[in-house]
Amino acid sequence: MNISIIVAASKNNAIGKNNQLLWHLPNDMKFFKQTTWALPVVMGRKTFESMGSKALNGRLNIIITKQKDYKADSVVVVNSIEDAVFVAHEHSYKELMIIGGGEIYKQAMSIANKIYLTRVDTIIDGDTFFEMDETHWELMFADKHPVDEKHKFAYTFETWLRK
Numbered sequence: 141m142n143i144s145i146i147v148a149a150s151k152n153n154a155i156g157k158n159n160q161l162l163w164h165l166p167n168d169m170k171f172f173k174q175t176t177w178a179l180p181v182v183m184g185r186k187t188f189e190s191m192g193s194k195a196l197n198g199r200l201n202i203i204i205t206k207q208k209d210y211k212a213d214s215v216v217v218v219n220s221i222e223d224a225v226f227v228a229h230e231h232s233y234k235e236l237m238i239i240g241g242g243e244i245y246k247q248a249m250s251i252a253n254k255i256y257l258t259r260v261d262t263i264i265d266g267d268t269f270f271e272m273d274e275t276h277w278e279l280m281f282a283d284k285h286p287v288d289e290k291h292k293f294a295y296t297f298e299t300w301l302r303k
């Protein structure tokens with residue numbers, strides 16, 4: 141099974157602040173939905189709660205927490221990243237999507253083989269970051285989009301594969 145990370149990060153690698161995203165980019169939300177559709181999405185408990193504790197529809201939602209009694213509707217709760225991978229594998233998925241946040245990205249980096257990175261063309265204040273060591277990754281695809289009336293920042297959809 142392929143393990144992919146999907147993330148949007150500023151030029152200074154910020155991805156969030158106060159448990160919220162840092163921008164509203166409708167095309168990136170569309171890209172996220174298309175890319176993750178019908179696949180298992182794995183997220184940390186804080187990211188899940190930042191979305192109002194609501195499962196993303198059309199996808200198996202797997203929430204990671206250390207809490208043994210954590211409960212939420214329409215999601216699978218696990219206590220480790222390994223268990224999240226196990227659950228997705230058991231369901232015979234070909235690709236698993238790691239959708240954040242910072243803590244989960246950091247721990248999943250060593251097991252991921254693909255990164256969908258939306259690089260947002262700004263330097264912005266954040267409290268959560270996504271860092272990748274580009275020497276281990278090869279840029280396969282980059283598609284740049286300019287600022288427009290719906291997008292305050294320019295952004296580039298990048299696909300990276302592990303070398």
Ligand SMILES: NC(=O)c1ccc[n+]([C@@H]2O[C@H](COP(=O)([O-])OP(=O)(O)OC[C@H]3O[C@@H](n4cnc5c(N)ncnc54)[C@H](OP(=O)(O)O)[C@@H]3O)[C@@H](O)[C@H]2O)c1
Binds near residue numbers: 183
């Ligand atoms: N820009 C983007 O693409 C993007 C995507 C997603 C999220 N975000 C942002 O990222 C921020 C949230 O990230 P975060 O780093 O604060 O939190 P997070 O990674 O979403 O969740 C952290 C929580 O996950 C659980 N956890 C982490 N490692 C674990 C392990 N090894 N075993 C079991 N449970 C584990 C813990 O839950 P318990 O405390 O319950 O044990 C921990 O508190 C928000 O600002 C959000 O908006 C940005």
